[in-house]
Amino acid sequence: MATRKSSKRSASNKGNGNARGARPFWSGTITFGLVSVPVDLYPGTRTNRAPLRMLGPKGEPLSRRYFSQKTGKDLEDDEMIRGYEIDKDKYVMVTDEELERLAPESSRDIDLRRFVDLQSIPPLYFERSYFLAPSEGSEKAYKLLAGTMEKEGLAGVATFVMRGKEYLVAIFPENGILRAETMRFPDEIRSPREIDIPEKKKVPAATVKKFEKLISKHSDKHLSLKELKDEKTEQLLKLVEKKRKQHKDIVEVEEPEGDEGKVVDLMEVLKKSLAGKRKAA
Amino acid sequence: MAARAIWKGNLKLNSTKVPVKLYSAVKDQTVRFHILDVKSKTRVKQHMVNPETDEEVPNEEIQKGFEVEPGTFVILHEQELESLEPEASREIEVEQFVPPKEIPPEYYDRPYYLGPDGDSAAYFALAEALGNQKKEAVVRWVMRKQPYVGAIRAEDDHLVLFTLRNAEEVLSAKDLPRPAGRAPEKKELSMAKQLVELLKGEFDPKDYKDEYRVRVMEFVEKKAQGHKPKLHLVKTKRKAASLDKVLSKSIEALKKHKKAA
Numbered sequence: 001m002a003t004r005k006s007s008k009r010s011a012s013n014k015g016n017g018n019a020r021g022a023r024p025f026w027s028g029t030i031t032f033g034l035v036s037v038p039v040d041l042y043p044g045t046r047t048n049r050a051p052l053r054m055l056g057p058k059g060e061p062l063s064r065r066y067f068s069q070k071t072g073k074d075l076e077d078d079e080m081i082r083g084y085e086i087d088k089d090k091y092v093m094v095t096d097e098e099l100e101r102l103a104p105e106s107s108r109d110i111d112l113r114r115f116v117d118l119q120s121i122p123p124l125y126f127e128r129s130y131f132l133a134p135s136e137g138s139e140k141a142y143k144l145l146a147g148t149m150e151k152e153g154l155a156g157v158a159t160f161v162m163r164g165k166e167y168l169v170a171i172f173p174e175n176g177i178l179r180a181e182t183m184r185f186p187d188e189i190r191s192p193r194e195i196d197i198p199e200k201k202k203v204p205a206a207t208v209k210k211f212e213k214l215i216s217k218h219s220d221k222h223l224s225l226k227e228l229k230d231e232k233t234e235q236l237l238k239l240v241e242k243k244r245k246q247h248k249d250i251v252e253v254e255e256p257e258g259d260e261g262k263v264v265d266l267m268e269v270l271k272k273s274l275a276g277k278r279k280a281a
Numbered sequence: 282m283a284a285r286a287i288w289k290g291n292l293k294l295n296s297t298k299v300p301v302k303l304y305s306a307v308k309d310q311t312v313r314f315h316i317l318d319v320k321s322k323t324r325v326k327q328h329m330v331n332p333e334t335d336e337e338v339p340n341e342e343i344q345k346g347f348e349v350e351p352g353t354f355v356i357l358h359e360q361e362l363e364s365l366e367p368e369a370s371r372e373i374e375v376e377q378f379v380p381p382k383e384i385p386p387e388y389y390d391r392p393y394y395l396g397p398d399g400d401s402a403a404y405f406a407l408a409e410a411l412g413n414q415k416k417e418a419v420v421r422w423v424m425r426k427q428p429y430v431g432a433i434r435a436e437d438d439h440l441v442l443f444t445l446r447n448a449e450e451v452l453s454a455k456d457l458p459r460p461a462g463r464a465p466e467k468k469e470l471s472m473a474k475q476l477v478e479l480l481k482g483e484f485d486p487k488d489y490k491d492e493y494r495v496r497v498m499e500f501v502e503k504k505a506q507g508h509k510p511k512l513h514l515v516k517t518k519r520k521a522a523s524l525d526k527v528l529s530k531s532i533e534a535l536k537k538h539k540k541a542a
Contacts (some may be wrong), residue, residue, distance in 0.1 A: 033476045033531025035524065044387055045450050052327055052345040052357065056338045059346065059354055062329040070321040074335065080325060082314035084501045091317060092504045094497075101512035102496050115477045116484040119382055122436065123443060123488040124306060125486065129387035129451070139462025141524055147465065154481065159489055165311065166493035172386060176459035181386045186486040188310050190394070192439045195284040195304045197396035200438035203406040211410035214294055215378050219416060223383040227376055227419050230430055230447035235365050240347045240355045249356035251346065267452060276461045 022258070024273075026162050027043035027135060030145065030171070030178075032112040037145055038138045039110075041162075042270055044129035044179060050233045050240075059251025096164075110169060110180075113158035121155065121170055125183035132171070132178040133273040149173040177274065288424055289373040292407070292433070299407055300398035301373070302423075306441060307392060312497050366426045371423055373422040373431075373442075381417050384432055388445045395433070395440040404440070411435040419445075465524075472528040479535045 024040035031037070054062045054152030082099075109244045134142035149156065150173035161169050168183040193199075244248055293299075316325045329338050345362070346354030358365035397404035411418065412435035420431045420442070432443045465473070503510045 002409050016536065017409050019453070032480070033535065034527045035476075035531060037512070044452050045446060046452070047450065050347060050366070052347055053354065055344045055346045055354060055356070057342045057344070058333055059356065061346075061354075062338055062343065063332040064327055065330050066316065066327055067324070068318040068321060070318060070323050074330070075318060075325060079319050080316050083317040083322070083324075084312070084314055086501070086505045089323075091315065091322060093317070093322075094314065094501065094504070097320075098500070098512060099497065102500055103493055107493065113480060114484075114488075115481045117368050120484045121386075123381075123384075123386065123389040123432075124392050124436065124441060125435070126386045126389040131452070131454070131457075134460055134462065139460060140465060143460060144465040144469055144473050144524065145463055146460070148470065148477055152474065152477055154477060156445040157484060157489075159491075161493050166491045168489050168491075170386070174454040177454045177457055178417055179387065179454060184307060185310065185489060185491045187491075188307055190284070190304075190306055190308055190393075192396070192437075193352075195394055195396070197394060197399070197439060198401055200405050200408075201401055203402050203409065207402060207406035208409045208413070211294075211297075211407050212414055214297065215410055215414050215416055217287070218294075218375065219378040219414075221380070223379045223419065224377060227421075228430055228445060228448040230390070230449050232365060232367070233447075236357075239357070239365065240349065241360060243338045243355050243357075244349055249358075250353065251318055251356060252353050254352065267456065268454070270457055274458055274460045 002127065024133075025130070028108060028110060028160070028162065030110045030112060030132065030156075032156065033143060035141055035145070036109070037141045038135040039132040039142070039178070040135045040273060041180065042131045042133065042273065044131050046266065050236055055251070060253055091237055099164045103166075107159070107161045107166070109157045110160045110171070112158050112171065114157045115152075115154040116157055116170075118153050118155050118172065121157075121183070123191055125168070125170075127182045127184055130180040130182070132180050133270065134276070136276070139276060143176065146173045146176050146178050149178075150176070227234070286396070286398075287393075290373050290422065291425075292373045292375070292395070292420075294375045294407075294418075296332045297403070299403045300400070301395040301404065301440070303442065304394045304396060305391075306394045310491065310494065312494055319488075320502070367423045367428045370423045373420050373433075375433075376419045376421060378414070378416040380415065381434060383432050384417060384419075384445070385451075387451050389432070390444040390446050393442045393444075395442050405438065408435045408438055408440050417502070469525050469528060472525065475532050476528060476535070479532065479539070507539060 024042055026041040028037070028041065029036045029038050054064075056062055066080060067073060068075055082094045082096075085091055085095060149171070155173075156171040157169070158171070159166055161167070168185055170181045170183055172179045172181065284304050286304055288303040290301060290303070291298045317323060318325050329343060330336060331338055331381050344356050344358075346356045348354050395404075411433070418433040420433055422429055422431065430443055430445045430447065433440055434443075435441075500510055
């Protein structure tokens with residue numbers, strides 16, 4: 001994603017996908033044929049389950065801020081601009097509005113012009129996962145699209161521009177819900193030849209057989225979710241609990257006023273959004 | 282251009298070891314901007330401040346804390362965090378082999394190519410065997426003080442290693458309610474089926490290009506030459522029509538298009 005200027009607020013150091021707030025990350029439209037389905041996009045992953053906060057010497061939570069190297073002063077949103085470096089220390093300034101206007105209207109929709117078999121996209125392309133929820137009034141068309149794709153075992157592929165970047169995306173149906181996987185463009189994937197990995201040599205059939213036997217022996221029908229456990233975080237949480245019980249290294253600070261710093265449960269936001277209750281939330 | 286390996290290790294399967302080198306499989310092509318101070322047109326920097334006093338807190342005074350409840354932190358010292366680091370190792374341990382469909386798309390994170398390190402016979406034999414058996418290896422390893430779970434699969438003749446997200450990092454569609462709203466009618470369902478069937482095809486990556494990236498670069502170049510390229514105003518419109526009308530119109534248009542092609 002292109003560099004975004006963050007406000008002082010959002011630039012605080014929480015580093016947690018949950019903290020972004022209850023609003024969708026992006027709102028747009030899926031089209032298939034002439035049917036349009038307005039949708040809201042939410043993150044489908046959390047980057048860190050146990051984010052650590054940066055604290056000052058007395059335990060006071062700190063904020064990350066931009067400052068000018070020239071004056072040393074902190075900068076507000078409207079005091080910063082994007083620059084593309086064309087020469088050393090020489091920049092072409094580009095505004096948000098210009099980036100916005102550079103995307104033709106037709107490029108903003110997720111226009112599903114191709115449907116492919118669910119298993120046919122190599123995982124080399126997958127980058128990040130999002131949920132698409134129906135936005136007000138689009139529930140029926142959304143259900144129709146998700147239901148049809150699920151029944152036919154198909155994923156939809158499209159490109160679209162979102163927040164200053166074009167994305168290649170595959171839309172997968174699951175449990176009546178549409179999931180969007182953003183993907184790398186082909187020129188963002190290197191080839192083994194480019195890296196100079198040696199080309200295949202002929203190998204003795206017996207060696208291949210030996211590996212095939214090993215693979216069969218250690219094969220399971222299902223992925224064990226135990227394998228995907230985050231052990232490091234588990235240990236960190238244990239350490240935290242232990243110190244807490246011992247009343248060791250604990251600091252209490254006054255809670256910040258307002259919504260700033262409030263952690264939002266993404267799952268709850270999604271549930272409300274899918275139940276068509278986002279407005280009430 | 283030959284790329285340098287970023288890591289070396291041994292892929293370990295029981296007592297069999299396959300020496301491998303790790304290479305990044307991606308090259309990011311995103312147009313990179315710097316953030317500038319509008320007044321001086323110089324690059325900005327970031328620092329940590331106390332938001333109450335606006336005072337900068339130097340790095341050596343910063344502590345890390347875990348928020349156990351709003352406003353209450355347990356401080357974790359550098360030494361304690363280091364004690365949580367896994368032991369360094371050069372081994373990529375195979376845990377199990379599973380059919381590829383067992384690993385959903387949302388779990389795949391970063392891809393790396395594995396290349397043979399030295400003798401390549403075992404490497405190519407394993408790649409061939411994985412391809413023949415249509416399996417992916419689920420692996421664990423430690424790289425740069427981080428523990429990773431990953432998947433190895435054969436792509437053509439070579440091995441690709443993916444880091445996988447942890448189960449806790451991925452929100453599951455299974456834990457979410459099915460969307461509310463009325464169920465579509467039979468007629469709509471059959472038309473929607475016709476429509477996606479008309480659009481069915483193969484996934485061919487060559488069909489997709491980042492056109493916006495090209496536009497942004499052209500715009501930047503024109504500006505660099507002192508031009509002020511004109512941009513159109515963006516308007517958004519939304520048309521409303523009944524679902525089955527739109528569906529039948531779409532099918533008609535696609536059929537016509539196919540005939541003409």
